[in-house]
Every structure is written in structure tokens, then in C-alpha cells.
Amino acid sequence: MTKTARVYGGSLYDLAAEEKLDGQIMEQMIAVRQIFRENPGYLKLLGEPAIPEDERLKMIEEAFGGQAERYLVNFLKLLCERKILREFAGCCEEFIRRYNSAHGIAEAVVTSAVKLSDTQMEALKAKLEKLSGKKVYLVQKTDASVLGGLRVELEGVQLDGTVQSRISGISKKLNELVV
Template sequence: MTQIARLYGGSMYDLAAEEKITDTVMEQMQTIRQLFGENPDYVRLLSEPSIPKEERTKLLETAFGQEAERYLVNFLKLLCERGILGEYAGCCEEFTRRYNVDHNIATAVVTSAVALTEEQMKALKDKLEKLSGKTVTLTQKTDPTVLAGLRVELEGKQLDGTVKSRLDGLSRKLNELIV
């Protein structure tokens, strides 16, 4: 994430927090981010310097003016006018980071060889919430190289309970003993 994204995303969060609309703005920001991801040509069009700024901002007004919070529409127009609409994804990340800090939410990514059941996900979520003391949002990934067990990344910390990691640990200990 760039410094520009941190600055603009943080400023947008401050404004939304002041107006007490952080939940709504975050949801709408994520939706718009998804739309931009699905339509990269639209973002390129909005970033095209040969098209006058007024026309590009009109396109944003037409697309989101009736659907999104006025502050968010104006934020998009500002990014467009300044030629930094490409920073929008980073702005969303900073907004979400600040939201999570203020609402005591931790994000975790669990990686396993096969998809976990709903019961397993709930049990893991409960355990992580007790461990962190925060509300945890859990994202699941599958990776066949894990073999068995789980690898969890929680707030930048790796909790590795995979068979591969245990085998690597045993191998290191054996190498230390042999040398």
C-alpha cells in the first residue's frame, strides 16, 4: 500500500467516522472495489487523461451518484480529478484496517489441504477469538502442499500446525544432533 493510499483512505475513514457512517461506507467501498476489479477497462477510461476531467467525474456521478453515499461519490471524483484512481484499492485496504482497529476486529487466513466444514470453521474462529481477545473474520484457503493440519495467519503472526512444519522441525533437530 502506498503512502497516498494510506493518506486518502485514512482521511476517508476519519470523515466517515465523524459522520457515523463507517459501516455503510465500508460496504459500499468494497462493492465498488469489486466492480472496478471486474471492469478494469472502466477504470482505465476514468484514468484517461485525454478525456476531460469533467466528463470523467460525470461518469462517476452517473454510475454511483444515486447508489452510494455522497461522501464516497465525492471521494471517487477527487481521486479521478487528481489522477490517482488506481490507488482506490489501497484506500479501501487502509479504510478497512482503520475500521478493524476501531471495532476490535482481527482478520485471519486459515490454510488447509481440504476445505474445512462449517463446524470446524466455527470452532477455529471461537478459539482464535479467545486467543486474540478480538472478533475474528476468518478467510479459508486450500493448499494441497499442506498435507495435513492447519496454517493460520492472525494479525501478521503465523500459527503453523501443519504436518510439513512438524516434519521440518524434526529434520532440523535431527540435523543438529547429528552434526
């Protein structure tokens, strides 16, 4: 994430929190980010210098004006005017980071060989909430190289209970014994 994204995303968060719209704006930012990801040509079009700025701002207004919070629409226009709309995803990350921090939410990424069931996810979430003392939002990823077990990253700490990790640990101990 760039410094620009941190500054702009943080500023929008401060405004949204002051207006008690932080949750609503965060949901809308995530939706807009997804639209930009699914339609990269649209983002490129909004940054095209050959199109007059007032036309690009009009396109933002038509696309989001009737559906998104006014502060978010104006934020998108500001990024467009300053020719930094490509920083929107980073602004979104910073906004979410600040929101989570302010609301005692920790994001955890769980990686497993196969998709976990809802019951398993709930049990893991409860265990991580007890461990961290925060509300945990789980993001699930699958990676066949994990073989079995789970790898969880929570607030910069990696908890590795994978078969791969255990095999590496055993291998390391055996190498130390042989020396």
C-alpha cells in the same frame, strides 16, 4: 500499500467515523473495489487523459451516484481529479484496517489443504477470538502444498500447525543430532 493510499483511505475513514457511516461506507467500498477488479478496463477508462475530466466525473456519478453514499462518490471523484484512482484498492485496505482497529476486529487468514466446513470455521473462529480477545473475521485460503493441518495468520503472528511445518521441524532436529 502506498503512503498516498494510507493518507486518503485514513482521511475517508476519519470522516466516515465522524458521521457514523463507517460500516456502511466500508461495505460500499468493498463492492466498488470488486467492480473495479472485475472490470479493469473501466478503471483504466476513468484514468484516461484523452477523456475530459468532466466526462470522467460524470461517468462516476452515473455509475455510483444513485447507489453509494455521497461521501464515497465524492471520494472517487476526488481520486479521479487528482489522477490517483488506481490507489483506490489501497485506500480501501487502509479504511478496513482502521475500521477493524476501531471496532476490535482482527482479520485472520487460515490456509488449509481443503476447504473447511462451516462447523470447523466456527470452531476455529471461537478459538481465535478467545486467544486474541477480539472479534475475528476469518478469510479462508486453500493450498494443496499444506498437505494437512492449518496455517493461521492473526495480527502478524503466524500459527503453523501444518504437516509440512512438522516435517520441517523433525528434519531440522535430525540434522542437529547428526552434526
